[in-house]
């Protein structure tokens with residue numbers, strides 16, 4: 001049964017921000033009252049290490065999944081993909097309040113073609129909503145209901161078309177909903193709310209958006225801390241996440257496709273802002289106000305040198321692992337990031 | 350008093366009063382008599398940032414600060430940035446009004462929107478013509494950097 005249900009996972013903000021906690025609590029209280037949903041709460045998704053119960057729980061969910069988190073949806077989606085919680089990207093209709101409405105017309109333009117998620121995707125959808133978009137639960141509840149309906153209709157459609165061919169799957173999930181709202185409460189015992197909510201240590205690592213990544217491997221050459229590797233199909237992989245240097249976003253500046261995200265970095269573009277909804281994107285003027293003017297590459301090199309020195313190693317400057325792409329960058333298909341540049345042109349700076 | 354100068358940023362002209370000193374981090378300074386001087390953002394900086402939403406300082410009055418030391422950060426409708434000291438010295442005071450409501454920075458950037466007072470010498474600051482030349486010399490690169498931020 002439960003594989004046909006929509007599972008909702010609420011990922012908490014790290015720390016004890018009172019306004020964020022209160023939104024989380026009122027959302028959870030409301031969601032639990034909704035019929036036909038499995039609702040669970042886990043700590044900050046980004047911080048869940050391989051041994052955390054919350055992560056094992058996520059890995060065990062097999063049907064459609066809706067994640068509410070304090071990250072950009074693009075970052076959350078690919079962060080889940082990396083830990084094997086994979087599926088097709090579910091489209092949400094929720095709109096951040098301040099987004100200008102005329103931004104949508106670029107959508108039919110062909111997106112940049114990345115290598116995509118590794119292997120075949122399971123037949124399910126994953127939706128991610130950004131809890132920073134609104135500070136009241138209502139817009140989220142409305143969207144959750146819409147998605148629940150969409151998910152049910154899709155499942156029923158599949159069942160009708162394909163009545164006999166679906167083998168039963170075992171759902172090892174848990175929810176915080178009181179037992180009795182559905183038929184599989186006993187399977188949930190392994191995942192008590194206490195275990196699910198064990199506070200994890202803060203983590204810091206890059207997340208690759210494979211819908212943009214072209215597997216050029218420049219990040220692999222650039223990072224000197226052994227964070228990147230390739231999988232058995234020679235695809236780039238953030239292999240040793242926890243070798244990454246806290247606060248360092250250097251490789252994201254080097255990636256020619258803007259495919260590398262640090263979900264908790266201060267500037268929106270590095271944190272995985274929706275590539276289409278650029279109007280709300282903020283630029284980082286630190287380099288201007290610091291009185292020093294540098295391009296992204298020099299900045300990345302400087303950030304990397306700082307981490308090398310902190311590790312007791314020697315700074316390498318521009319001599320190692322820099323892309324040779326200077327001059328060979330062709331005019332690719334126009335993409336939403338190009339549109340961002342146009343937006344800035346329109347600013348008439 | 351001499352006329353203010355202007356720096357053209359596309360359609361917008363940043364006004365630069367002639368009686369102020371200017372710093373490379375796009376702050377102005379009104380030289381005080383007792384060695385303590387108020388600082389604020391130039392209209393050039395404000396044009397880049399647009400509406401200021403949030404301002405925070407990480408040092409307290411009385412702190413001894415070095416040149417280009419990070420002392421706070423700012424969030425505006427278009428940008429985020431760390432903020433740095435324009436000169437070395439001692440922090441005398443932060444403008445409490447803009448901490449409560451930063452809109453004065455946009456409304457009256459050379460007046461009520463001042464940011465802090467520092468006690469120190471104004472070595473290395475520029476006069477208005479020097480700042481105008483500095484802006485002109487860096488304008489192409491500044492635009493490139495802002496556009497280069499797409500990957501940032």
Ligand code: SF4
Pocket residue numbers: 208212213214215216217218219220236254255256257258259260
């Ligand atoms: S640099 Fe970017 S595009 Fe190239 S392999 Fe790394 S993530 Fe992919």
Ligand code: SF4
Pocket residue numbers: 205206222223224225227228243244245248249250251252304307
């Ligand atoms: S942020 Fe720095 S340490 Fe981390 S993966 Fe990128 S280059 Fe390596």
